[in-house]
Amino acid sequence: MRFYFEKTYMEILIKASQFILSLSFLIVLHELGHFIPAKIFKTRVEKFYLFFDYKFSLLKKKIGDTEYGIGWIPLGGYVKISGMIDESMDTEQLKQPAQPWEFRSKPAWQRLIIMLGGVVVNFILGILIYIMITFVWGIDFVKPEGVKEGFAVHESFKEFGFRDGDKIIKFNGETPLDVTDVNKHLFLRGLTSLEVIHEDGNTEVLNLPENVGDVMWEKGVMEPFSVRTLPVIDTVVVASPAEKAGLLKNDKIIAVNNTPINYWQEFSAIAAKSENDITLDIQRDGITKSITITPREDKTIGVSNYRQSGMTIEHKDYSFLESISKGNSLAIWTLKDYISQFKYVFTKKGATSIGGFIAIGNIFPATWSWSSFWSITAFLSIMLGFMNLLPIPALDGGHVVFTLYEMITGRKPNDKFLEYAQITGFLILIALLLLANGNDIVKLFSS
Structure with missing residues (x-):
């Protein structure tokens, strides 16, 4: 039992480490996407932070006009650009006359490039990572x-x-x-x-x-x-009904409730419909025996056969030039697939399916794998690029919408309107954050 819990804690630590490393990498590069064009257009950047530094920061150092640091709230990161209404809600400087180094003094096209820089980096980064993955590890597939x-x-x-x-x-x-x-x-x-x-x-x-x-x-x-896979048990969960009943790894299930079966999926289907105890006929070391098990409330007994693949996996390596085409294709389809499924977020079922940090962390494998790490990081980079383009005022997409409005109409929204829009967008994001992480907590305790 002690070994089981030590293993579980280690798996959680490995997942969390991969998640934090991936998130930090993406945040820093996203913010660089804003920072670099701001510097090119001679716009002052007051802060460049990984994570938020409300009240205090873990590390900080000022170089030139910019304070670089690491905050203590791991919910993202930011660059604070002079003369811009952003998540810091620092509007004091806006009460003073505009200065040439401020964001608000720059032409609309420059402001647009600064705001789009982060998402452009996200998309380019996703493409580059997929190219690297294809070139270094190739692709596994099943004909x-x-x-x-x-x-x-x-x-x-x-x-x-x-x-x-x-x-x-x-x-x-x-x-x-x-x-x-x-x-x-x-x-x-x-x-x-x-x-x-x-x-x-x-x-x-x-x-x-x-x-x-x-x-x-x-x-x-x-x-x-x-x-379809053969009904051979690969894993028996510690303290599960299956373990208590005496099931072991490599047991082959040949019948469920006196119904003969040939495949694992048949066992799963019958077990899912069973209202009471289930009786399994198993073969172990050439001997057949019957075992009666009382399932949990969710009708599971704590066994799996995930290593019984039932398929032949093939592999293809790519040259560097081939990986460029394949990597671009993977990135484009990742974005298309994410956009296609995004519509379901706006359904009642979708609202309860939104996941937060725990859900994202669980995407990472329980054992460290660089190929999986980079694959998931590429997906998250493209996902973050798309999400940041949504026309919500507190996101890059909201700033882009207001800037495009100004470029098309020739009228710049007044600072008070932008301030209220920023507050509204921030509240929307906080609500979504609470919903997503609330769903995680509910799922955690219900499972």
Whole structure:
């Protein structure tokens, strides 16, 4: 038991370390995107901070006109530019006559470049990281013929003609690079037809509704297709009903409640529908025995078989020139996919699905992996670039909207309006922050 908790704490520490390192890296480069054009246009930058320094800072040093430092509130970072209404809400200097080194004294096009600098860096950084990942580590993928036992199909998709054991060979008439991306393509990329080979050997093209992504979201079926795997237990959770009942790693489940099974997904489906205890017939060292288990309230017993892949993973390395094209493609599709799923945030279900720092931290693996670290960092960089472009006054996108309005109409919004808009935007962001992290806490305790 002690080993289990020590392992859990170590996993949390590794996840947290990766998250903080990634976040710090992205914040510093994002703020440099504002800092560099501000300096180029001879605009004074009063502060450059990693994390917020409300009341005090952990480290600080003034070089020239700029104070560089590390705050104690890890919710982001900022550059404080003279003559600009920002999150610091320092409006005293605005009561004085405008000075030539102030943001408000600069032409609108220069202010626009300064405000767009952060998101431009985010997008460029995402592309560069994906290029590096492709060149250094290459890409793993699963060809259609690499899924040995076919896919298990969710009941809601069987009405479209799919069957358990189907092998998917084409997406919208084209052979996919990675057939295991089928769920992502259905949800985000407008996949409307799949060509499959049924277990009886017949090939069939099955059509799906154009709004299949909405259907998946409404029904909560985010993985209608899962690779079928053999029912061999790989992990037994400490202190779980499975451990208490005596299940062990490498036990093979051959029947659930007297119903013979051949695949893990069949076991999961029967267990999920069971209202009482479940009886498993297992094979261990050539001996068959029955074990009765009382599931938890969520109908799980604490076992997994995540290492029983059921598929052949192939690998492709890329030359430097090839990685440039592939890296750009990965970055563009990451942005497209994120924009496609963003619409669901505005639904009731989406509001409860928004995740905060715990959710983001859990994206990182429990063991240190540089390839995973950089892949997640690239995704977060592109995500932050998009989020900062949203037309909320406290974000870069809000400043951009007001600047574009000025450039188009020739009328600059007055400082009082900008001040109130900034306050409103700040309150919106605080509300979203509380919602996201509140969801994390609710999920943490409910699980």
